[in-house]
Amino acid sequence: MRHPGSLLRELDLDKTRFLALVALAADLKRAKEAGVERKSLTDKNIALVFEKTSTRTRCAFEVAAHDQGAHVTYLDPAGTHMGRDESVPDTAKVLGRMFDGIEFRGFAQETVEQLADNAGVPVWNGLTDSWHPTQMLADVLTMTEHHPGPVERISVCFVGDGHNNVARSLLITGALLGMDVRIAAPRELRPPADVVATARELAKTSGARVLVTEDAEQGVDGVDFVYTDVWVSMGDSPEQWDVRVPLLTPYRVTEALMKATGKPDTKFLHCLPAIHDRTTVIGEHLHERYGLDGAEVTDEVFSSPRSIVFDQAENRLHTIKAVLVTGLAS
Ligand code: CP
Ligand code: NVA
Numbered sequence: 001m002r003h004p005g006s007l008l009r010e011l012d013l014d015k016t017r018f019l020a021l022v023a024l025a026a027d028l029k030r031a032k033e034a035g036v037e038r039k040s041l042t043d044k045n046i047a048l049v050f051e052k053t054s055t056r057t058r059c060a061f062e063v064a065a066h067d068q069g070a071h072v073t074y075l076d077p078a079g080t081h082m083g084r085d086e087s088v089p090d091t092a093k094v095l096g097r098m099f100d101g102i103e104f105r106g107f108a109q110e111t112v113e114q115l116a117d118n119a120g121v122p123v124w125n126g127l128t129d130s131w132h133p134t135q136m137l138a139d140v141l142t143m144t145e146h147h148p149g150p151v152e153r154i155s156v157c158f159v160g161d162g163h164n165n166v167a168r169s170l171l172i173t174g175a176l177l178g179m180d181v182r183i184a185a186p187r188e189l190r191p192p193a194d195v196v197a198t199a200r201e202l203a204k205t206s207g208a209r210v211l212v213t214e215d216a217e218q219g220v221d222g223v224d225f226v227y228t229d230v231w232v233s234m235g236d237s238p239e240q241w242d243v244r245v246p247l248l249t250p251y252r253v254t255e256a257l258m259k260a261t262g263k264p265d266t267k268f269l270h271c272l273p274a275i276h277d278r279t280t281v282i283g284e285h286l287h288e289r290y291g292l293d294g295a296e297v298t299d300e301v302f303s304s305p306r307s308i309v310f311d312q313a314e315n316r317l318h319t320i321k322a323v324l325v326t327g328l329a330s
Contacts, residue, residue, distance in 0.1 A: 005101070005122035005327030008112055009131040010172045011198070015206065018176060019151065022141050025315070025322035029141075032067065032318070039069035040325055044100040048074045049082070049115075050126070051106030052234045056272060056316045057126045057134065061103050064321035070328075073099070083111070092118035101328055107235050122327040124320075129235050132165045135271050136173040137319035139227075142312045146267050147224055152207060155180035156225040156269070159216050160251050160296050161244070163189045166229045166271050171210070175199035178206035184219025185212075186247050216251050217260040226261065227269040228253045228296045245290050253297040258306065268297070268307040276302035 006012065013021070031037040046065050048058060058074065065072045082091040088111055095102050096119035104112045105126035116123035125133055140151070147154050156174060158167045162185025171191055174181025181199070183191055190196070196212055203210045213219050220226050228251075231244040258266060275295040278287045286292045293299070301307060 002116045003122045005330040006116045007133050007323055008116055008125045010133050010136055010169055015177055021137055021322045025141050025318040028321050029318040037067060041328055042069035044070040044328055046070055046072045047095050047099040047102045048072055049104045050077050054105055056313050060316040060320040063317055064324055088114040089118040096120040124323055130165055132169045134320050136169050138312055138315040141315045141319055142308060143225055146308055152178040155223040156227055157182040157184055157219040157223045158227045159184045159253055160228045160248055161189050161231055162191050164229060164233045167191055168195050171199045175202035175208045175210055178208045180209040182211040182219045184216040187214055216257060220257060220261045223261055225267050225269050226253055229271055231296050253301050255300055258301055268301055269312060270309045272309055272313055274302060
């Protein structure tokens with residue numbers, strides 16, 4: 001039996017519960033800023049299991065837990081028996097006997113589902129190859145902070161690798177909340193057909209407008225937010241760069257693409273980390289091999305006043321705190 005406080009994908013939530021988490025996150029953010037946050041997780045114990053690396057998600061879980069009085073144990077990408085010499089269900093049962101909640105980041109969605117099926121405590125998906133639900137809560141909080149609302153009036157276009165976890169999650173989130181949600185991606189990197197079908201089905205009741213297009217300029221026309229993500233995700237083969245660079249260069253977020261929105265105040269979103277210049281190992285490699293200066297977004301856009309990526313990053317903390325507080329109270 002899965003604990004009702006779990007969050008494995010956006011579809012675990014309906015619109016009311018999704019927006020309640022965002023509203024709680026906004027309250028928690030205000031309370032922290034005002035220095036009046038009350039601890040509601042005193043002496044709870046939370047396991048953080050990472051098969052893949054992380055900066056924001058790990059730090060958000062750790063700081064959120066600490067702010068609320070809970071303790072965390074971090075299990076690094078190579079630091080457990082899980083999957084190697086101990087099954088995922090056995091690991092889940094052990095962790096469930098010791099911890100009040102478990103965060104998992106990794107490859108297969110099936111792993112986080114097996115953890116939730118066997119742990120008996122809330123399990124939270126901190127990113128899999130399929131979904132990134134805690135990211136979506138932060139993104140919706142960020143969009144509502146930069147848009148007068150209501151949420152149904154928000155339009156957002158994801159441009160780039162439309163097949164990846166973040167694009168899928170955004171498509172489902174927009175469809176669930178009744179937004180104008182668009183994916184602009186090459187045919188080879190469209191979201192999976194079943195995800196698009198689910199989004200279209202959700203749109204029938206939520207009133208969402210769902211567009212999947214190969215035309216980046218059509219995708220961004222009139223939108224409030226342009227969103228992109230890395231061209232090669234964690235878990236993808238590095239050889240994919242040779243395929244993705246030619247395929248995705250027309251989908252790079254440049255000043256010209258931002259102008260194609262037709263709006264002077266469209267904001268730029270990115271879940272981060274981003275390749276926007278040559279200052280990283282991968283950025284330098286992409287320059288040497290392909291002559292690129294940055295990949296999915298130019299530094300001009302990334303570093304412009306339209307870019308609200310660090311608001312997004314900060315909001316990972318407040319929204320993950322809302323997930324912990326709600327999940328451990330249920
Ligand atoms: N956006 C995000 O999940 O970042 P990390 O990989 O640093 O956790
Ligand atoms: N699509 C990216 C998101 C990172 C937060 C990845 O999975 O690597």
